[in-house]
Amino acid sequence: MIFYFSGTGNSRWVALETARLTGDRAVFIPRAGTICKLRDNEPVGFVFPIYAWAPPACVTAFIKSVQFDNYQNNFCYFIATCHSQTGNIDGIMKKALAARGWQCDAGFSVRMPNNYLLAPFVKTDAPQKRNKLLRNAQTRLKDIAADISRRTSKFDLRRGSKLLSLIAPLFQKHMTAKGFRVERDKCVKCGKCAEICPVNNIRLTPFPQWGSRCEMCQACLSVCPTAAIQYGRYTKGKQRYMFSEEYLNED
Ligand SMILES: Cc1cc2nc3c(=O)[nH]c(=O)nc-3n(C[C@H](O)[C@H](O)[C@H](O)COP(=O)(O)O)c2cc1C
Ligand code: SF4
Ligand code: SF4
Missing domain, CATH: 3.40.50.360 (Flavodoxin domain)
Incomplete structure (x- = not known):
């Protein structure tokens, strides 16, 4: 199993x-x-x-x-x-x-x-x-x-x-949902971010709001169709990644 x-x-x-x-x-x-x-x-x-x-x-x-x-x-x-x-x-x-x-x-x-x-x-x-x-x-x-x-x-x-092993705890300490924010002018309120979250950590009000049990999996950030979700200072303008079987057959 x-x-x-x-x-x-x-x-x-x-x-x-x-x-x-x-x-x-x-x-x-x-x-x-x-x-x-x-x-x-x-x-x-x-x-x-x-x-x-x-x-x-x-x-x-x-x-x-x-x-x-x-x-x-x-x-x-x-x-x-x-x-x-x-x-x-x-x-x-x-x-x-x-x-x-x-x-x-x-x-x-x-x-x-x-x-x-x-x-x-x-x-x-x-x-x-x-x-x-x-x-x-x-x-x-x-x-x-x-x-x-x-x-x-x-x-x-x-x-x-x-x-x-020595630096890992420093990184892990900063891995919290506190860094997430939504750019409201870009958000189309589709709900995909909340739907994909594996631990139901996102509430739509109607914009997404993050709770405290985040796994830091990046699914919400990656699935957003308008790249409206940012985390801290470094995600803006960066290409997101989500697995697709199609990539296996591409050059
Ligand atoms: C918060 C976070 C931390 C990561 N840390 C590492 C890491 O320490 N070493 C590494 O090789 N990849 C790291 N990665 C990359 C992922 O492990 C890798 O892309 C993984 O295959 C993603 O799996 P998933 O698509 O099943 O979520 C990290 C990714 C995230 C989101
Ligand atoms: S990073 Fe993953 S666990 Fe955290 S809120 Fe986004 S989808 Fe949910
Ligand atoms: S996935 Fe993006 S556009 Fe859709 S509700 Fe979430 S933040 Fe808004």
């Missing part, structure tokens, strides 16, 4: 592809129940995007609270989608799973197009690079699925520098 979280669609595609290639099923974490019945010998997978070299908060919260029915030391793995580096994601996941008495048998990272826009000089990938990353990911997922099917215990990650 694959549990996944995704804001702009990369990790959703990775989870669904992995499910297809391994003959498994995928469940979106915000819609998963608290009790999940596992089949005999079914692998348990977690698929999610890397946020400041860590998993999204809802993924760690889910690991803390989910109850597995029929858990018999099932093979357990994670796949972290990232743009460049995962930091100490295996350390974090091993610790979170060990706290529940579960072993983390394998961990993989998959490079995907960038969706992060909140810092200066950071932007989404140009179409050619974006499409190339997705095609490479498609090939990589076949290898990962083979490892999962063989129950191979391995950690194959783009960790980057060990120093990332």
